[in-house]
Amino acid sequence: MHVARLILRDFRNYERAEVALGAGLNVVVGANGAGKTNMLEALYFGLTAQSCRTSNAREIVRVGASVARVEVHVQAEDGLHALEVGVEPGVEKVIRVDGTRLVAGVDPPRPLVSVFLPDRLDLVKGAPAGRRAHIDRVVVALWPARAGTRSAYARALAQRNALIGRVRAGAAGADLLDTWDRELAAHGAALMANRDAAVELVADAFATRASELGLPEPAELRYAPRCAAAEVEAIERELREHRESDLDRGFTTHGPHRDDVALVHGGRLLRTLGSQGQQRIALLALLFAERDALAARGAAPLMLLDDVMSELDLTRRERLSELVAADGQTVITATEPEHVPGAEHGATVIAVTAGTVTESSARAAA
Ligand SMILES: Nc1ncnc2c1ncn2[C@@H]1O[C@H](COP(=O)(O)OP(=O)(O)OP(=O)(O)O)[C@@H](O)[C@H]1O
Ligand SMILES: [Mg+2]
Missing domain, CATH: 3.40.50.300 (P-loop containing nucleotide triphosphate hydrolases)
Known part of the structure; x- marks a missing residue:
């Protein structure tokens, strides 16, 4: 096309x-x-x-x-x-x-469209939210049937946060959070599996493209999940462990909405330690690595x-x-x-x- x-x-x-x-x-x-x-x-x-x-x-x-x-x-x-x-x-x-x-x-x-604009460098050097949104778009491009996972997680997160607010206001009991922990963990596990699979699929090509485009040291694309576990029950336990501080701070402090995707060059984070030119090359390498993965599915x-x-x-x-x-x-x-x-x-x-x-x-x- x-x-x-x-x-x-x-x-x-x-x-x-x-x-x-x-x-x-x-x-x-x-x-x-x-x-x-x-x-x-x-x-x-x-x-x-x-x-x-x-x-x-x-x-x-x-x-x-x-x-x-x-x-x-x-x-x-x-x-x-x-x-x-x-x-x-x-x-x-x-x-x-x-x-x-x-x-x-x-x-x-x-x-599908993949765009490189100079201000898209934010993807490399900006906050994790941009990289999460980006990898979630790659997930949808690779597997259109998984399009609903991100929004399902976001809905569960909003519900849990709303409930935290009610518990803090004394309008609901903290035990009501059990249900939303399970819900959030279930959607979170799916979201994490998607991100992990997308990074896995793109990572080798990223390293190759980065070296071809002239990054002097080995480059690496790494999924950096916030949760230690990947299974639903274990994520649920992690949420339970953070409940105290969540209630303290008034929102859900732990979970895949805090994930990042690390772009690494020579063992150092490009986000903070990369030069402008290195960040540009890394962004290009990422977009071309994604193109490779999509082209292999007949959808360059x-x-x-x-x-x-x-x-x-x-x-x-x-x-x-x-x-x-x-x-x-x-x-x-x-x-x-x-x-x-x-x-x-x-x-x-x-x-x-x-x-x-x-x-x-x-x-x-x-
Ligand atoms: N809504 C608009 N109506 C009329 N002109 C506009 C509008 N928005 C932008 N422009 C004009 O478009 C021009 C910039 O176009 P563009 O950003 O595509 O340039 P460019 O060829 O990419 O330049 P550069 O090489 O500097 O990046 C400017 O002259 C700007 O004033
Ligand atoms: Mg221009």
Whole structure:
């Protein structure tokens, strides 16, 4: 599955634009401020109905316009499908698939998207919550049937926290927590098993990709669960042991909602001790390792890589280009086409200037 065409209407600095994409490597080239990141955002938006940069619809709609529209044509096995998202601040988003309003619960024909933006470095250097959310998304991408586990755990956690509040207020007995301990432990064990399996599946590729992209020392992806145990009964016991301090502090202090996924380089946590460049490489290695795992299941995601080349040296740029060329569809932005080695061999080059697509050409293999 790949995106064959992108059509924009009043999206960011694009009044109207239409661009054909290749099934392999696409390079969006333009000066600073031309609209390269906006185009990646538009692709993400067309496929997910969410922005990868903002939760504020007002920012997305072109200044002076009232409605933004993104249309993405997806080439699937059964033919071409049109996904259309309209956004108007303060009004619910409208998503159409082949001209018909999308029904809740129906999954439209679209590839998964994996996005690298400079501010996504937070995934490496930010708080554990971002990494938990990320690994849980990877779980769903790998095993769609497990989509409900995270929310089931979150619901049980909210119930347990609410009960803690009532116990503290003297409105309920502490023994009522037994039920919620069991419930939380059951969902928690499932959530932990999912995370463990996803990390396990991606970890080897992460180490390989990190070394290929030039991390000098061995890199490691490690699941760091908060609970010592993995079985339901043992987790329940751990919750019981923390009950006193939970009641003291007023919330559930222990459990997989405190998990982390550690990115390690040379035995040190990249989060705190990695250089900016090392953190960038680790994030790329993680996204490509996930792509490997998904591609092995026949569902390679569309890779959107914003401004990845600028801080890499030539050797690393070449390695990244090889990785990009190896599998699936990629859209990569650069201020200079020379920053993407190998782009002259068969890549689709999309030139943008001030919100206008000035040129789109599939460069013939030399
Ligand atoms: N809602 C909007 N309406 C109109 N213009 C907007 C809107 N949002 C952003 N812009 C404009 O889009 C331009 C930035 O586009 P974008 O971030 O895609 O640039 P870029 O090509 O990625 O640049 P760089 O190389 O610096 O990253 C800016 O000129 C900005 O003012
Ligand atoms: Mg940009």
